[in-house]
Structure formats: C-alpha cells, structure tokens
Amino acid sequence: MEAVCNGGGGVSSSKLAFLKLPDHTHNTHLPNGFTSFQVTEKKLSMGATNNSQPKIVTGEAGYVLEDVPHLSDYIPDLPTYTNPLQDNPAYSAVRQYFVNADDTVPQKVVVHATGPRGIHFRRAGPRQKVHFESDEVRACIVTCGGLCPGLNTVIREIVCGLNYMYGVNRVLGIDGGYRGFYSRNTISLTPKVVNDIHKRGGTVLGTSRGGHVTKKIVDSIQDRGINQVYIIGGDGTQKGASVIFEEIRKRGLKVAVVGVPKTIDNDIPVIDKSFGFDSTVEEAQRAINAAHVEATSVENGIGVVKLMGRNSGFIAMHATLASRDVDCCLIPESPFYLDGPGGLYEYIEKRLKEQGHMVIVTAEGAGQELLSQSLQSTDQQDASGNKLLQDVGLWISQSIKNHFAKEQKMAINLKYIDPTYMIRAIPSNASDNVYCTLLAQSAVHGAMAGYTGFTVGPVNGRHCYIPFHRINERQHKVVITDRMWARLLSSTNQPSFLTRDIIENAKKDKEEVVPRLLDENPINRKKVAC
C-alpha cells in the first residue's frame, strides 16, 4: 500500500519540488497555497513558549498536516549535524535511505474523487540532518502501566538503534515507571546488557502505576543531564509524557520527549494497532482451545474465557474471529442482557440444544453496568486513577449456573478459565518483534532529528510522528456499528443485543470521535489562529 504523500493536493510530480514543506514547520509562509498555523504564544525570556499548540499546515484540496513539535520551535540557533547513517555501510547502499523532508502520511486512505485530502502526519524515519551529536546524547528509557508482550523488544531496539545507528553509548534505564525518575535507581543500558531481553516477557526495567509528579520527573531529567526521553506506555503514560514535554518546553531544555505506545488492549487511537496485540490474540487461542475441549467433552458443556480489555474489546473480538470455536463474545462496547427474549440465557439454551456445548469469551470490561447492579458497586481506582473492574468472568459463570439450576431446564457443566495475566506475561511473537523494532528505530530517528512531544506509530502501514494531543484526545474502541463487529456477529451467530437506542448512540459516538473531514474546516475544529 502506498500511502505516503508529498506536500500538495493532487499536484503533478513536476510541481512537487516547489511544494516541499520544510522538515520542521514553524510559523512560516509556505509556497503555493500552503499555510502553517501555530498559535503565536507569549515568548519566554530564554526563547521558550509558555504553552505548545497544535502545529497545523494546510494546503490545496483540503490537505492538512498535523505536525509535531521540534526543538527548534523554542531553542533558537539549534546546531545541525550530518546524520552518521550516511557513512554506515549497512545503510549507505540503500537507494533512498533518508526520508524526504516533506513526506507525510494520510490518516484516511479511503477517499472520494471530490473530497478533501484530510489529515496527514509526518512520516517517521531517518533525516539527512540531525540535531544531536553522538557523544552529546544522554538518553533514558522508562516503561509505565500494565505489562504487554514486546516491552523488552522495544527497550532492546532503542538501545541498539541508538548505539548501532548513531554511535550513542549513554542510555539509562529508569527503574519502575515514572516514580523511578525520582525515587529509584537507574541502570546503564548497553547493547550487551539488552542482548537477550526480547526473549523474556515483562519489562526488565520494571513498571508501575501512579507516581507521576511532573516537577520531580523533569528536575531529575535536568539534574541527570538527560536529553532524550523514551517513554513506553499506554494511554495514561502518553498523557504523562505530554505533561513532561510541556514542562521541558517551558524550561527551554534541549530534551526530546518521545512516546512509544504500549497497550495490550489496543485502546490507543490513530495508530493501526499496538505492539503485543498480535501475540496476545495468538496466546488467547490456547485458552479458547482449552475451553472448547472442556466444553465438547461433557454433556451441555460451557467454557467461559475471560480476556483483557478494560474499555476496549479488541482482544476478545480478534481472538473470537481467529478461533471460530467461540459462540458468544462479550465486549465493553456492546451492552448485553441476560434474561428474556434475545437475551444471553435464551441463546445459551438454544446453542446447547443445537450442538450440546458452547464457548463464551468475555472481555474483562464487558457488562460492568450489569455487575454493579447485582453486586455491591465499588468505585475503587488503581494508583493511576483507572477504575478497578469487578470480575465479569466469575460473575457471568455464577449467573449462568444459577439460572440453569433455578429453572431446572437442563444440567450444565461450566468451566471458567481466566488466562489474563498468563497471556500478558508472554514474550512477543515474531511479527510483534519486527513491529517493535520499527517502532523503536522510528522513535530514535525522530529524537535525533530534533522532533519532540510526539508518539510514534504506524498509520495505514507507515510509521509516523503523531502529536500527543491526537493520541490523548480519546480512546480507541470497537465500533459496534462497523463491519468488523458485524463480521463477528455473523461468525458466532450470537444475538446482537442491539436496541435502537444503542445503535443510535454508537453512531453518535462514532461521529464525535472521528473527525468529519468531508465537510469540516480543520482550522475551525482546532480553533487555531493565524
């Protein structure tokens, strides 16, 4: 799939050179109808601005580039160096190893002949010129939030990428998440130290929730002389990274802040999917197989499997689609009910009569509203402020058992499998390892080129630098009025549990979360001033 654009809207290739955007766009007048917007902030004495605003470049035919910050936005006269990769024997033979300064990637690849070209992100990759010298770099890596297959691979590849590609040999590992910046030890990471870590699950750096004290974290970054910060973590972590970036920018420090999105739940928007997701879906097959074997080995056997997915049911949906042994998949985005016509109990009875067994997969966040009606509702949160969930797997298993015992309709034989933490702790599979390598290398290239305040990730198959605000504005969720959920419903034959209200709400949600590019001026949407 070719999804990379150069500059202008539907222009001929001969015009492309003229339409080139600068590698990092400031409040610049651009050629031929391109306009760059960055709200003009009050300048601080050291040249820093007091608050960063979205950097938006617009062009012909509704072209919009949502650009990422650059150190030169607030540090005047930032020196430039030749990229050492140009003398690296592994890369110098590559026909065009460096990314074109004006390469951008469209967020939407399905377009209409007369529709605008829509939002684009800056393409990731090595730049001809960099803004750090190799021996100047002092990088650090931190991992935060829940575990996810692939964390160690990303750590390994950041360390190796910095060292092999840019000759950087000072990389610190921050121990135990954000709080490790100010309350724990650091470890020195070299290619030798990280050589084998991708074969292990978890994170060699340790992780934690809570403990994000921005001032203490940035003080520690400043005190240690760190100038590249690689922050690997989920939606909470990326919010934390954004705040750290703002503080660093406010202090006018030459420190690149780079987010690497980690989420086993795949709940981060914009990017195609998160690392570890494939490994997780694959590992979930083992639990589903076990549930299927148990269910088919007895009369009226029911296997219930709980998978992770706090607010987003992607793991359950994909594991169900992959398996074909699942008769019902429950996710947080699709409310369901138990009793009455069209309810879960009725469906279970029908399925058992038809085939004598069934498998139910539930995401951990499914049916929480039902649980809080029937169990005592708790509003407990974890250290990061995430709502602590009640065990839907246990609850639904018990509810099904009670229902069939009470009605004395049929004797059922139910087995509940909770493989959630076993799945989360595995090392990443081969395809996730390759993905993690690309993510890590893209992150390193971006920081070396002076970009900052961004999350790296694939958009339509191309790695991009995405501004934090785009990652943090919403959660990625299964849209139950989309084709993928319809595919699942047709593969399991389960009831949709959809009432007219739910369908209307789902449509409304979708309209709110996905910017309606066809009829909207993005400049108005972002409320940026020229």
Ligand SMILES: Nc1ncnc2c1ncn2[C@@H]1O[C@H](COP(=O)(O)OP(=O)(O)O)[C@@H](O)[C@H]1O
């Ligand atoms: N809104 C926020 N602002 C600053 N830091 C945050 C925010 N939300 C979460 N964090 C921090 O990010 C880290 C990880 O967040 P958490 O929600 O536990 O996991 P994840 O990043 O995997 O979603 C924690 O240290 C938490 O304190």
Ligand SMILES: O=P(O)(O)OC[C@H]1O[C@](O)(COP(=O)(O)O)[C@@H](O)[C@@H]1O
């Ligand atoms: O690790 P904990 O605190 O038990 O939390 C479990 C949660 O962590 C996750 O595995 C990942 O969530 P995060 O990406 O927010 O860290 C969720 O699927 C699950 O709900």
Ligand SMILES: [Mg+2]
């Ligand atoms: Mg999270």
